[in-house]
Amino acid sequence: EKGGYDRFMLKEIHEQPKAIRDTLASRIKDGLVDLSNEVALSPEAIRNIEKIHFVACGTAYHAGLVGKYVLEDLARIPVECDVASEYRYRDPIITDKTLVVVISQSGETADTLAALREAKKQGARVLAITNVVGSSVAREADDVIITWAGPEIAVASTKAYTSQLIAIYLLGLYFAQVRGHKSEAELKEIISHLGQLAGLAEQVLEYEGKIAEFARSIADNEHLFFLGRGLDYAVALEGSLKLKEISYIHSEAYAAGELKHGTLALIEENIPVVALATQSSVFDKMVSNIQEVKARGAKVLGFAVEGDSELQKSVDEVITIPKTIDLLAPVLTVIPLQLFAYYACIQRGYDVDKPRNLAKSVTVE
Ligand code: M6R
Numbered sequence: 616e617k618g619g620y621d622r623f624m625l626k627e628i629h630e631q632p633k634a635i636r637d638t639l640a641s642r643i644k645d646g647l648v649d650l651s652n653e654v655a656l657s658p659e660a661i662r663n664i665e666k667i668h669f670v671a672c673g674t675a676y677h678a679g680l681v682g683k684y685v686l687e688d689l690a691r692i693p694v695e696c697d698v699a700s701e702y703r704y705r706d707p708i709i710t711d712k713t714l715v716v717v718i719s720q721s722g723e724t725a726d727t728l729a730a731l732r733e734a735k736k737q738g739a740r741v742l743a744i745t746n747v748v749g750s751s752v753a754r755e756a757d758d759v760i761i762t763w764a765g766p767e768i769a770v771a772s773t774k775a776y777t778s779q780l781i782a783i784y785l786l787g788l789y790f791a792q793v794r795g796h797k798s799e800a801e802l803k804e805i806i807s808h809l810g811q812l813a814g815l816a817e818q819v820l821e822y823e824g825k826i827a828e829f830a831r832s833i834a835d836n837e838h839l840f841f842l843g844r845g846l847d848y849a850v851a852l853e854g855s856l857k858l859k860e861i862s863y864i865h866s867e868a869y870a871a872g873e874l875k876h877g878t879l880a881l882i883e884e885n886i887p888v889v890a891l892a893t894q895s896s897v898f899d900k901m902v903s904n905i906q907e908v909k910a911r912g913a914k915v916l917g918f919a920v921e922g923d924s925e926l927q928k929s930v931d932e933v934i935t936i937p938k939t940i941d942l943l944a945p946v947l948t949v950i951p952l953q954l955f956a957y958y959a960c961i962q963r964g965y966d967v968d969k970p971r972n973l974a975k976s977v978t979v980e
Pocket residue numbers: 672673674675676718719720721722723724727770771772773856857860975976977
């Protein structure tokens with residue numbers, strides 16, 4: 616059942632190229648995204664959306680954070696992203712022109728379901744991104760985009776996250792098209808990059824040995840930092856959650872520009888820092904943040920995009936992400952972070968698939 620792998624999590628990490636392909640399949644027609652079979656919103660209703668709220672928990676929430684960048688960038692719709700357990704109790708401002716997008720692998724998370732019900736009660740249209748056909752979230756939402764990741768068994772979510780990102784890109788591209796925000800040529804260009812992601816994810820999986828080595832070298836540390844800007848910050852949060860969840864190493868993810876506002880005080884000799892620098896618009900800023908932590912003795916694993924030789928000079932080890940457009944990089948960047956958490960956990964001798972205190976699906980508050 617583990618398909619030759621020792622643990623479900625490793626199997627599921629390796630299934631990501633397939634999950635990406637399956638989630639894209641049949642949704643692209645003549646080079647453009649077509650979600651009209653699953654999203655019943657009329658073109659007029661899509662044009663009338665005034666704001667989007669992404670609502671989810673844990674890893675799915677981190678997908679929503681990427682969703683904020685993606686929908687704002689592609690469709691220029693204002694987006695807020697909330698943790699479901701906060702959203703349901705904070706009396707959010709919802710109108711009939713609000714689209715609430717709930718994201719849930721299982722479709723059974725109690726807080727997400729309650730947030731969905733609250734949003735519907737207040738008159739929002741609710742679209743669900745879920746991995747389980749017929750789940751409570753799928754049944755109660757107005758529109759559903761299924762992520763075709765297949766069953767995810769390991770408590771730590773991996774392939775569900777990457778396929779949630781694919782669903783978000785599809786949604787962003789579809790809305791951009793209907794609202795006329797991008798030209799057909801621009802959309803087709805992005806979609807052609809989307810089509811290459813599964814193959815690039817296969818390439819990233821080949822770095823497994825190198826990541827395992829770095830993970831082993833930091834496995835005795837009790838604290839670690841993840842840094843990034845823009846989309847890299849959203850991915851850093853997910854990498855940090857993964858590490859905490861299974862290896863029990865305390866880690867924090869920071870928007871790199873926030874370092875000076877407190878966190879820098881914690882950087883000392885030999886503290887491991889994972890620095891993501893895949894976003895070209897803030898690349899130089901990231902390099903100076905990396906230099907700041909290096910100057911205080913941090914041991915830095917940097918993530919750079921293929922072809923970049925600049926970062927190598929400032930870090931101790933580098934992982935190279937194959938070239939894609941900045942917007943799509945999270946799908947590739949997160950994979951080595953999942954492997955990193957996995958091998959840190961193995962090195963420390965913990966149960967990867969069933970971390971302490973956690974359940975796969977949190978069906979109570
Ligand atoms: O099934 P859901 O996507 O609603 O689950 C949400 C979270 O409980 C889940 O993503 C959790 O954070 C994972 N264990 C993280 O790896």
